[in-house]
Amino acid sequence: MKVMAQVAMVMNLDKCIGCHTCSVTCKQTWTNRPGTEYVWFNNVETKPGAGYPRRYEDQEKWKGGWTLDRRGRLRLKAGGRLRKLLTLFHNPDMPSLDDFYEPWTYDYQSLTTAPLSDTFPSARPKSQLTGRDMRPVHGPNWDDDLAGAAEYAAADPNLRGLAERVRLEFEHTFMFYLPRICEHCLNPSCVASCPSGAMYKREEDGIVLVDEDRCRGWRFCVSGCPYKKVYFNHRTGKAEKCTFCYPRIEAGQPTICAETCVGRLRHLGVMLYDADAVLDAASVQDDKDLYEAQLSVFLDPHEDWVREAAARDGIAHDWIEAARRSPVYALIKEHRVALPLHPEYRTMPMVWYVPPLSPVADAVHATGYHDDDPDRIFAAIDALRIPVEYLANLFTAGDTAVVEGVLRKLTAMRGHMRAKQLGDPADRRLLERAGATADGVEDLYRLLAVAKYDERYVIPKTHAEGSGALMAQHCSLDRPGGVADLASHDEVDPAPPELPGLAAPGGGAHFRDSDGQVRFNLLGWNGSAPAPGLFGGTEGSAP
């Protein structure tokens, strides 16, 4: 047992209005510069649809994430180090720029500078890479609001096997939006894929980062990430990715994408988990068990023993308290309405989603309506437009029962709150069918509907009191009786546990896996030390 803390996110897709504000504020803040023109740390996809980069969810094609080998052991789907070496200069799993898009601009200034002529001026598209004329044919959000029109639906692997249910016809249209950032996984395949050891997961808050100093531009992180959320800066020749806005998180501020979300659908909070349980959880045999397996890794901060263990493992008191108030924990674990995106990738993602409700499929004959009872105004969840199978392909590796359970709970919440508004007695059967209680759905309502700022975002600040920054900011303290003086006492006192945020050195990062191999535990690795055995012992030597 090793208790660790991560700042995680839940997005409520049922509230997402598909406005893309998150994408723009993120882009403006972080990737609005040469080399990252085509990079969107945060993007929003219309589902069904092809996604960005196109068809990224098709791991048969891209080989991102993890898989189980014949012996049931977790392996990178793209193969181990040997294959990487063989493909160092031609990675067959690497998406090309075409799969993203060629960024363009316009000759705007020609509107002002156009000489007098016989016609009206028109600024035309130019490639941002070559400066030449171009015709945009793809973009980061090319199929927005198309509801997966034929050619884009064909590139959506989540529709596989649903040909019978999903007809791309006006009467049967459905769509919803999927905002995506890096998943900051517990078991990140990008980190494991990096031949330069340039990626790491921060010990104090779980944020997965590229060490720009170390990155050598091999881009195996790009192909190794099944969510395709690591990008290649073509100016610097280095990988870049969503940083979870750590300069803000460290200050207790929400990520840009979360704070600027006008749908108010993002929640940020601390999750405590058992780092030692991650590997086993990621290795369960059946894809459909991965959701429960990941849930089992999360620790209940309301339990005394968990808090004690967390304190023992060096997690600061305010972080533990934040974990108790975590909206993310409440949605994932207590209310069980948030689900992981593509758990079958086995990366143990840490950005979870509440699946969306949708209009009734057939306005006339929808089940759940009673012409003789105008007070029953909500339809049954089995009459909704979005096929549950589709949502299950996104969030539960195909297990529809879990998704149905969430949708039933959301519907029960609406029914219960309506009754409350009208002064009607609570409908016990409605709640029971959803496995809910009145108090539970009322708490859920507060979290999802009222959703005040301080309850959406519960982010403890980083502890910087032991870091060098303090010295730089308060040099006057560097004298007898000051901080430096106090620090000298630490040398004689027993060493206190490392606090999150103190840039703790690595160590204790090795463990023996179930086959007896010595492995490197990424979760305890802060990037400042070598990480031998990253790919397991069986491939320990070069050919």
Added chain:
Amino acid sequence: MSSDRSGEALDRLMRSAQYFFPGEQSPDRRVLYRDGGRAAEEFYRERWRHDREVRSTHGVNCTGSCSWRVFVKDGIITWETQATDYPSVGPDSPEYEPRGCPRGAAFSWYTYSPTRIRYPYVRRPLLQLWRQARARSDDPVEAWQWLTSDPERRALYKRARGKGGFVRATWREVVELVAAAQVDTVKRYGPDRIVGFSPIPAMSIASYSAGTRYLSMIGGTISSFYDWYADLPMASPQVFGDQTDVPESGDWWNAGYLIVWGTNLPITRTPDAHFMTEARYRGQKVVVVSPDYGDHTKFADDWLAAVPGTDGALAMAMGHVILTEFYRDRRVPRFTEYAKTYTDLPFLVRLRERDGAYVPDKFLTAADLPGADEEAAEFKTVLLDAATGEPVVPNGSLGFRWTSPEDGPRWNLGLDDVDPLLTLYGRPGGEAVAVDLPRFDAGPEESGGAVRRGVPATRVGGHLVTTVFDLVMAQYAVGRAGLPGQWPTGYDDADTPCTPAWQEAVTSVPAKAAARVAREFARNAERTGGRSMIAMGAGTNHWFHSDQIYRAFLSLTMLTGSQGVNGGGWAHYVGQEKVRPLTGWFHLAFGLDWQRPTRHMVGTPLFWLATDQWRYEAFPADVLTSPLGRGRLAGRTLPDLNALAARLGWMPSHPTFDRNPLDLCDDAQRAGKDVADHIVDELKAGRLRFAAEDPDDPANFPRVLLIWRANLFASSMKGHEYMLRHLLGTDDAMTAPETPPVLRPQDVTWREEAPVGKLDLSVAVDFRMTSTCLFSDVVLPAATWYEKFDLSSTDLHPFVHAFNPAIAPPWQTRSDFDIFHTLAAEFSRLAATHLGVRRDVVAAPLAHDTPDELAQPHGVVRDWKAGECEPVPGRTMPRLTVVERDYTKVAEKMAAVGPLLDTLGTATKGVTWHPGEEIDDLRARNGVVRGGVADGRPSIARDDQFCEAVLALSGTTNGRLAVASLRALEKRTGVPLADLAEERSGDRITFEDTRVQPRAVITSAEWSGTESGGRRYSPFTVNVERLKPWHTLTGRQHFFLDHDWMAEFGEQLPVYRPPLNMLAHVGDPRRNPAGHPELVVRYLTPHSKWSIHSEYQENLHMLTLFRGGPGIWMSPLDAEKIQVADNDWIEAYNRNGVVACRAVVTHRMPEGTVFMYHTMDRHLNVPRTETSGLHGGGDNSLTRLLIKPTHLIGGYAQFSYAFNYIGPTGNQRDEITVIRRRAQEVDFQ
């Protein structure tokens, strides 16, 4: 993208990455570092670091009014994120944070973008002519006169409009040119020939007002925008007697049932949509009515996919269900009480005999009762007391508003002991009579037919009368035993109008679904006390007959007692944007502190005449009239009716006369006559005519057009191509034939040769190169919203907040405020020689919220020109007011608060109060002007001072005035009101306050809702809770409208009118080149997801997030017919013009309808078209203005004119177009 090109790009990427690196390798060949640690994290920390955050907002027409934090780093604006510090709306509600959308989030891109206008520009031919002219004359005014007096010189620079050739000029040179053109125009043609266009003051109050204040000082014409944009819901003045008053978005939270009908909340109310998504969790049901599956449909419980433009039929059927189940089969006490108290339903209407049956005629008034001789009796409507059966003249009607009864104020809705009788049905002594009612759903003719129904009637004062309620029951086809006429057999009777089955055939919404939603809507209102709401917008409001669609919607809210209730009623959001600090803004913006009135003009007739679209009318007005009318409009044409509306004082009409109004005053003086008498005599003698009677007379052209904060030529110019030809005189792609001789107007002069290039000077003030700038003669570089002080407010939230400069205006840009003050100074300088002090006569229409509402009783139309009455200013024709203008003092007056506020006070919506204390306070806050015409007055020379004055003079931002305004209203109504504001009587929101944080406004008489006790704003809550009348004839909300023309057009009651049958009017528009498949489709222009009108449309972030340029959305079924694939180049054309753009193909679109996003500019990714050879075009290349004659009505009760309150809408949604695939090689050169 060809594979070649992508390969090349990929190569570039690879090349930049392919290097080996020094360093020590581990045995497994992964590099190890000894140094580094996590130092690289500094990269993103450094990226995030910034110097400061500045609060500002976006002055864009979106109703957002979002407060933003603008980040500045090294003196450069970098990015923006939303403010989250709005005052709380209470513990049990979501807050307003964060407000913003992707468009706003992308704004800072503009600051340093290549489309930023950095310097003043003039097109080369004009600048050359100007320099030539100035070389000839030292006097700039004479130079302008020389330049514009020669047809060849005029044509030379006008033909070049829009065709490039801008040359940088200095501010000094350009300001002189623009001012000289105006001084010359005032002198030669009259100040009303200078037209200003700027919309939506609320989106940047000071910037708007700078221009309008300037124009008001010189007597220029100020165009309206709300009606011109077709955002004005004409049903609002008709039903409520109010421009538009709607709930803040926070009030959606209070609704138990929400129908989203014609507004795509996530796209067009992006910052507010969360209240809808969150209210669902509170148990709200959401129903979306939309022809396509839109962003909002995702949130609906039910999606009703009504065929575009048929929403009125669905609403009528829903009304049928509600009247049947909640009024006939069962009585809901709350509904009935509401109907009796707050609507005109119990009032009596006279029936007129016609063809063996009856038709509704006029409201019975006190004047119709025996022995009535009381004041304004013709405006006191009558009902029957249920207890006594006797006629009663209840309080609250218009006749009590402008009179002062001895027994105290009676303009209130108090009924005392009277129990209004809703229906005569089943009353002893009544009779059942047949009534004929119009229907427009049958046959190809717009005029429709009639359906015979029956009503219970009785005789009062010798008149056969029935109640409005009984007429409504007949109109909605709700049968009651014993009444004559044809009635439906049930909901499934598809042959009779207003049944659910009937609407199914019209709208394609299943009858059962329509009935179910209607039932749920009403039942919810019954259970919740009226918390049933309809959010509506452009999708249902941009139609020719939108007023009828909306009246059918509003009926649903009135019948269910939902209007004037928090969480209930209508929620109309198109344009508008409420100027919360209304009084201060209005008086300062229109210079009412120095002179009154100002020249307000209805935008649609203004541009319809100016662009000569009136010469292309395809059908006369009587095509639209009902066969049940008296036929009074037989053979009348639209230009004639427009001229009638001008001369009867219904609508403003500027330019007004075919003579310079300054000269008219001089003429009168010479003749020794009063100016008004002189004008009346000249008109009667036929020596003087209204300009609207000869719009193509060069004396009547608008000569100078000032455009700021607007993209008039592209975004809002329905009939864009007509404008290019007639107003600007440049190339166009229009092919429409002129009106054939037989259909031409009689009163309006038809000149054989249509004028080309009427406008002498077009000036655009902007910070980005829009189509309007590209077609203008002079472009002035404006400061952006992050570079100036200003104020913002909206109807969607209850706060006022500030713009603040994050940086100084870069390059040679200046704020709008600064620009107009600069212009005023130059104008004043040049005026000293050419104008001096002149007298001007302003013809103003009969005004709403004034006793003018009593001018034309019963809405009977009498035309003095036809000898039906005498021309009496202010009664049968416009009011004529002489205004003295010292043209040398324009700049001085602009910069100070004038004296009329002390002497005349401020008047808003018929209530007057005096802000004396505030003027003193402003002297202290802003400082005092010393010397000159404004000696001793408070200064408003700076934008922040101006904002301070607006806040000081408005009740919503000044608690003392809020109380004063309500006390004034108490005096008129006799009901207690002042207590609503007393809790905040000491509050005074200063400009500094708004810079710190958005501030919640105060309840005042300026608006109809109350926010007391922290309530969410909902309109008419004061009317409902305090019995304050609506500003209508009956003082109640109207189902029935009895103006003559409403009867002629068959619209006395809500009725379904289908979209115009354009195919019948203009014929099959296909030109059909051999072998080239073409398709005729309904052409809709919904608001864009990636821009706010044309703003942000060229923003690179927005272009990247979708398709990189304009597109037309269509169904795969339609695409297949013309062999179009997604992203193919296509062309759309009709008689109005042509557009070349990309196809967007998706099954979320219904067959037979295409979308092109609203207000597309024509300057980006727009190639030459095959059809015209020109670069083309914008969405408005396919539209033109279509004026609905009933929108011209004025001079009577709630039909009386106010600015942006009433007037013909610039609707465009009934249009059709041809779509075809075009060659895929396109030419941008």
